[in-house]
Amino acid sequence: MKIAFTAPMKPLDDPTPSGDRTMGRLIVKALEFGGHEVHTATRFQAWRKNGGDAELLSVKSAALQEAERVGDVWEQEGYQPDIFLTYHLYHKAPDWIGPALADRFNIPFAVIEASRARKRRTGPWAIGFQGADDALTRADGIAALHDWDRDRLLPFFEETGTDPAQRLRTVLPFLDLSAFAKPQSSRPVPEPPFRLLTVGMMREGDKTASYEVLAAALGQLSDLPWHLTIVGDGPNRDAILGQLPKDRIAWLGALPPEQVIAEYPKHDLFVWPAIRESFGFVLLEAQASSLGVVAGDALGVPEIVANGTTGLLAPEGDAPAFAERLRQLLTDPQRVRSFGEAARARMFALHSLDAGARRLDAFLNCALDHYKRLSDQPKDR
Known part of the structure; x- marks a missing residue:
């Protein structure tokens, strides 16, 4: 028509x-x-x-x-x-x-x-x-x-x-899934240190609040092996990065879309607290790249991330709960892989x-x- x-x-x-x-x-x-x-x-x-x-x-x-x-x-x-x-x-x-x-x-x-x-x-x-x-x-x-x-x-x-x-x-x-590379036929079980990824602008309001929850949650997981890559920039960059351990993060700044998409497959798990997030394109993109997700259960996120199947959801804004969900996965690499495989399949079934x-x-x-x-x-x- x-x-x-x-x-x-x-x-x-x-x-x-x-x-x-x-x-x-x-x-x-x-x-x-x-x-x-x-x-x-x-x-x-x-x-x-x-x-x-x-x-x-x-x-x-x-x-x-x-x-x-x-x-x-x-x-x-x-x-x-x-x-x-x-x-x-x-x-x-x-x-x-x-x-x-x-x-x-x-x-x-x-x-x-x-x-x-x-x-x-x-x-x-x-x-x-x-x-x-x-x-x-x-x-x-x-x-x-x-x-x-x-x-x-x-x-x-x-x-x-x-x-x-x-x-x-x-x-x-x-999403247009043609932009996302076909994953390996059998994704390997991740090994420590686990490669975490987050993507979000560093501006005032909900984005900064999400970073603050993430920083507080990761602060409770210093006993586990992980490394966080951060994609994003904005006026609150210094304040946000200052809350995270310098030896455990890599800040890439703001990247064009095609470079962001290229980062997902380099990692094991996507993490984003999603404060007041309508649904979050980054959560869709991560799952399209065969990444399991740990996220906040804000607004439409539970319809995008299948809790217990493609990722784990924590109550919105609850840093201890977010840390607990993340700990579950960082101590169960086989589950991390299964979440990633299920995420990719669900994207093609529902979000192509x-x-x-x-x-x-x-x-x-x-x-x-x-x-x-x-x-x-x-x-x-």
Whole structure:
């Protein structure tokens, strides 16, 4: 089908790397892999750092003008999409364009990844919150990337008196596994000192908190043989590295994606506490590289890391528990290998580009069916 696409939080060609940009690009790639024709309708960025009525009303006005411009171009060119798809909206990045164009061209409207913080219903983000809610109301299909996010959207359906079963789905994140080298036919049992790897930016907030938990956990494992490689950089670099023993770490700094991917197979185990991590691309990448994982059980991580099968999860932010999970594996190298093998197999089964394409295709077809059912009803939408 012909899909008109936009990402109001960050255009997919934005020069700043981020997990959001990566997921958006992967969604487009999976849709095209599945045989769909994806057209970026607009690069309009609705995201704003600061709220306030004046600021958000200005964004809304500009968005509606952009919708009118895009619609005029479509009519001039004879372009008629089958569905409009928006990736990632919330109160800081509402979408007024997708619903307007879907109404103008009488097509379904769908959303992948929507966040909803009800405390933003009032205050400086109220207009953005209402804009995002209006888009969700118009949406014929809403997809979350994992069930934790899905459950956060259930109050919206309760408040609007609508059935989530008709419109709400979980599609799970995925990777293009062709970028990851095929592992050895039989991965050897790791030998001490165990080669640990972590990847994360060194910025304020949750990333630094994750490093602090990791440092505290490793501090409880000085009696075991391990060495940690760190990939990442940022303003908190010195403070973070200062918490770790210099003779047991190798800091590689920030690396381009292809070099990060090359690091995974050189190691035995991936470690990342994942404070407030939506799901973590690095956890997917590590498992795609046949690495078992020790991580925090934040948000969508338990749907990405199969606890006891591809890794071990500790309560979010709990350094002693993280250390205990890591100790289990550092004293059981056979289990480290089995986790890595299971991780690779699970990635191909659930998180490949092909698996993502199939889930996205099913989601879009559900949105089309919902739109058709409503269109067949005599009353107005």
